[in-house]
Amino acid sequence: xxxxxxxxxxxTIDEALEMLASPDSCPIAGGSDLSLQxxxxxxxFVDITRLPINGIIEKDEFISIGATSTFNDLDHPxxxxxxxxxxxxxxxxxxxTPLRHQVTVGGNIVGRYxxxxxxxxxxxxxxxxxxxxxxxTRTLTTDEFFEKRPVHIMSKxxxxxxxxxxxxxxxxxxxxxxxxxxxxxxxxxxxxTSFKKESNVCSNVRIVAGNLIRSPKRLTDLEEMLEGKELTxxxxxxxxxxxxxxxxxxxxxxxxxxxxxxxxxxxLVKRALEGALN
Amino acid sequence: MEVKHLQKxxxxxxxxxxxxxxxxxxxxxxxxxxxxxxxxxxxxxxGDCGVCTILLDGKTVKSCILYAAQAHERxxxxxxxxxxxxxxxxxxxxxxxETGAVQCGYCTPGxxxxxxxxxxxxxxxxxxxxxxxLDGILCRCxxxxxxxDAVKLSAERLRGEN
Ligand SMILES: Cc1cc2nc3c(=O)[nH]c(=O)nc-3n(C[C@H](O)[C@H](O)[C@H](O)COP(=O)(O)OP(=O)(O)OC[C@H]3O[C@@H](n4cnc5c(N)ncnc54)[C@H](O)[C@@H]3O)c2cc1C
Numbered sequence: 001x002x003x004x005x006x007x008x009x010x011x012t013i014d015e016a017l018e019m020l021a022s023p024d025s026c027p028i029a030g031g032s033d034l035s036l037q038x039x040x041x042x043x044x045f046v047d048i049t050r051l052p053i054n055g056i057i058e059k060d061e062f063i064s065i066g067a068t069s070t071f072n073d074l075d076h077p078x079x080x081x082x083x084x085x086x087x088x089x090x091x092x093x094x095x096x097t098p099l100r101h102q103v104t105v106g107g108n109i110v111g112r113y114x115x116x117x118x119x120x121x122x123x124x125x126x127x128x129x130x131x132x133x134x135x136x137t138r139t140l141t142t143d144e145f146f147e148k149r150p151v152h153i154m155s156k157x158x159x160x161x162x163x164x165x166x167x168x169x170x171x172x173x174x175x176x177x178x179x180x181x182x183x184x185x186x187x188x189x190x191x192x193t194s195f196k197k198e199s200n201v202c203s204n205v206r207i208v209a210g211n212l213i214r215s216p217k218r219l220t221d222l223e224e225m226l227e228g229k230e231l232t233x234x235x236x237x238x239x240x241x242x243x244x245x246x247x248x249x250x251x252x253x254x255x256x257x258x259x260x261x262x263x264x265x266x267x268l269v270k271r272a273l274e275g276a277l278n
Numbered sequence: 279m280e281v282k283h284l285q286k287x288x289x290x291x292x293x294x295x296x297x298x299x300x301x302x303x304x305x306x307x308x309x310x311x312x313x314x315x316x317x318x319x320x321x322x323x324x325g326d327c328g329v330c331t332i333l334l335d336g337k338t339v340k341s342c343i344l345y346a347a348q349a350h351e352r353x354x355x356x357x358x359x360x361x362x363x364x365x366x367x368x369x370x371x372x373x374x375x376e377t378g379a380v381q382c383g384y385c386t387p388g389x390x391x392x393x394x395x396x397x398x399x400x401x402x403x404x405x406x407x408x409x410x411x412l413d414g415i416l417c418r419c420x421x422x423x424x425x426x427d428a429v430k431l432s433a434e435r436l437r438g439e440n
Contacts, residue, residue, distance in 0.1 A: 004302045005283050007347035028348070032325055035305065035343045045302075047348060072337075096414035097392065098331055098338040184413055 002034055005043040009050055013161065017134045019046045020157045027159060029068050029104040033111040053161050062164040067106030071095065082165055083125060083174030083194045084276065090121045090176035090192065096184040106160045110150050112214055114253065115186035119146050120210030121176055123218065124192035128164040133157050146215045172196050172204070175275030177268040181255060187211045188256045191268040193276050200230045209265060212250050221246045222269065231277055240270035287350040291315070292359030300346050307341040310356060317357035317387040328415030331388035332356050338395050338414060357387035360394065370394055370432040379428035381419035388415040393429050401437050403429070
């Protein structure tokens with residue numbers, strides 16, 4: 001177990017960033033991951049849940065989701081409006097009620113495990129991640145943020161403060177499908193898809209697979225198969241058959257074999273495209 | 279030997295303001311039990327089984343994966359906070375007892391607190407809503423049927439029926 005020596009409770013982002021500049025400190029949000037880690041070099045935990053970064057609001061061209069919003073907070077009218085409710089309905093199916101009250105969006109994308117599911121959805125929605133440190137504020141696309149593990153993307157004293165979802169995707173079609181042994185268990189495969197549909201033609205297609213490796217992955221070969229086309233049942237069948245064929249070997253994990261997960265991937269791609277269409 | 283820095287925190291527990299000097303690495307479930315709130319059970323210590331469930335600012339959370347320091351200046355409700363201290367149980371506790379929803383009793387505090395959270399928002403829950411509200415707590419005795427009966431009976435009584 002981790003061994004915090006001190007908790008600090010900043011009330012403003014500036015105060016928090018000042019505290020995080022110290023080499024022995026790290027942010028704690030829901031604490032559901034940090035409390036289970038075997039060890040960490042950090043001894044000062046900066047509790048970021050009292051910062052004003054827990055709201056869901058409209059901002060110019062984006063819907064802004066504060067990093068300390070919990071999974072249950074995503075049951076919000078602004079979020080429900082996004083791509084057939086893709087994000088809110090995905091969040092409502094992950095974990096159980098008490099965990100969804102505790103686990104934060106920021107903690108889920110930074111403390112990333114193979115089972116983390118929100119990164120898959122954020123990547124499908126072409127979101128942006130806002131990072132703040134004492135020195136600067138920078139905004140990364142989800143393609144950039146999820147390309148590598150968080151330690152290679154962000155510095156230790158950076159805080160994720162918000163996730164931005166372009167308002168444009170509000171009218172997109174979308175769906176998320178996850179497969180786990182029981183509803184509350186870690187998912188073995190997760191698929192999220194979103195696309196624009198005008199006069200039956202699909203564009204801006206994103207098909208993202210997750211829970212196969214630590215970071216979510218866009219299945220660009222499948223996206224290309226759908227881009228500029230009409231989504232018919234025949235095309236759905238064709239696309240789903242190709243799912244996973246171009247991915248590097250899907251490994252066995254403690255719950256399922258790689259072969260099995262590849263088969264499940266095909267089924268979920270089919271269901272996600274059918275779901276988005278309906 | 280490593281000397282631990284003790285941290286002062288205050289938590290409102292079942293309506294009472296309590297001050298503690300804690301080792302910052304103590305989990306909330308352990309702090310509560312050390313202070314006599316034995317209705318908080320310890321099971322998996324992994325956030326899986328839910329027997330340590332309490333209400334934090336009115337919402338269910340699993341106290342075995344929450345540091346006590348995270349509850350500083352927040353409101354905690356344990357099962358001891360329900361009902362009358364003179365022995366008259368809360369309507370939900372009574373319904374659990376009457377319907378046979380309590381067998382070994384280990385999951386019962388978490389089940390009752392989850393029911394309370396649900397019924398405070400919704401006095402007419404559907405079966406699916408009951409299932410969703412209780413999904414964080416495992417029961418290995420009852421098969422959940424009696425627990426569902428208890429939630430429905432509680433809802434009826436809180437609606438002023440039965
Ligand atoms: C039993 C169980 C089952 C679970 N199942 C799933 C599942 O199926 N799918 C799923 O997606 N998740 C699941 N989770 C949740 C997941 O494993 C992590 O516990 C959770 O995402 C961590 O979120 P948190 O808010 O508690 O983060 P914390 O534990 O507070 O922090 C996690 C890490 O992120 C850092 N951090 C937190 N917030 C920020 C921020 N804003 N900026 C910078 N750094 C930050 C912390 O420093 C820490 O390193 C499960 C958890 C449990 C306990």
